[in-house]
Amino acid sequence: MSRRMHLLSRRMLLFLFAGTCTGSLYAQDLAGIVVHGFVSQGFLFSSNNNYLSMKSSDGSPQWTDAAVNISDSFADNLRVGMQLHMYQLGQFGGSNVMVDWALGDYRVNDHFGIRAGKVKMVWGLFNDSQDIDAVFLWILLPQGSYSIDHKSFYLAHVGVDIYGGIPLGKRAGTLHYVAYGGQSTIDLNDGYIQTFAELGLQFTNSLGGKTYGADLQWETPLRGLILGSSANWLAADGTAPAGSFNSPAYTVPSIYGKFSRGKVYLAGEYDRIPINATITIGTEVIPFVADGRSWFAMGSYRLSKKFQAGSYYSHYVNKAADTTQPANYSKDWVLCGRYDFNPYFYAKIESHFLHGTNLGYYTNTNPNGLAPNSNMLAAKIGFTF
């Protein structure tokens, strides 16, 4: 059986499994142990370049996600849980099942709690949920802020979070905070690793470093309006057979806001990712420098119980380079629709009008170079319980 047929068969099996479960699965509650999961299948078709390491200009279904989690509460304020995740995105991910998060959560009271283990990093509007498309309208989040091919470094850390809420009074809302510290890792099947390989450095072990961060969110007295700010300090080091990568700690700040009430959703975010790293191969030192500035604005409207439509504009430029060159920016207009057949099954369709080539493109799938602009159609079906 060819590899393509094997992949398709695997996807069919996942969906057949999902389909047979719908009758019985809201979420499985087995003597207090609760089980949830999701599976989704995506498709990309682009007019010019090959996107996200797929042969998307031919149309590619090489995008599958699946996850299952279990959790249990031992007491009113003590909970443990774990989520396993498998994904294939073009050449990234693969058949390995990874621990997405695995943690113990002790909530002393509503003002202070502590989580420890492998914990999703709270940053900006979407960081901790960026690999769970079932919970939002979009197929692809704004890639300048949440690049799907680089997600492993930012998704989670092994360490400790503290969190809580501080009521400010009836007329001032509530402050929600999260602060964390730990270790973050770039998986071997991530886009960064592919980029390093294209620069001549092939890693055989994952790399990473210490990370610290905090998020402060103000739930304003205007119901549905949330304003927030995050900062994340990251460092990464790694050694490959032919050389090494070193990124001193850099700060990734974010400010964001969202308004969600009834059928209307509006949100915006500004982020900065300044990287000043070096790649060393033998005696050659290659600067790996970027000063990424990104922002997006998005809005959606629920037209019916089952159908939601929306649009966003995402803007990214590398200020450390010539910003007039398409290789140093990525701008994307997006239109999206989501249809929920029932609480479990959904389908999405999304059009992208991409300008610039800074994000999401790789040399090995675009050996003849890149056109500055490309249009893309994305579709996804999913099942969640």
Add this chain to the structure above:
Amino acid sequence: MLLLLASLGSWSAAGAQDVVLVANKGVQISEITDSDLRAIFMGTRTRFADGSHAVPVTLKGGAVHEVFLKNYVGENPEEFRLQWRKVVFTGQGAMPKAFDSESALIEYVAATPGAVGYASRISPQDGVKLLAVVK
């Protein structure tokens, strides 16, 4: 009081567009602010104003579920479900227990310390107490 209630036959919502808030009889408070109620059902609070543990429970769907979410939580069922799924899939919490029927929900609330839910009506034999919602 019981005689009065028995004569009425049941506690029911004021109108077709309203629901009653029910809690386990061990819950010490008799009223709850709308902001606390919303926070408890959205998972940002886990305790009542007196510090005791709150266990929110919901119906899986239907008109009563929709009315409760609209009037007391300020969400539609679709957004409510998506927000809780985000909590569940990011490891930040556990979704409230959901029931197919009001009778099953009331039975659970009656048997579970701290449980709070909603129904279109209850009777004195249900073994739960009413909570009033205040601004």
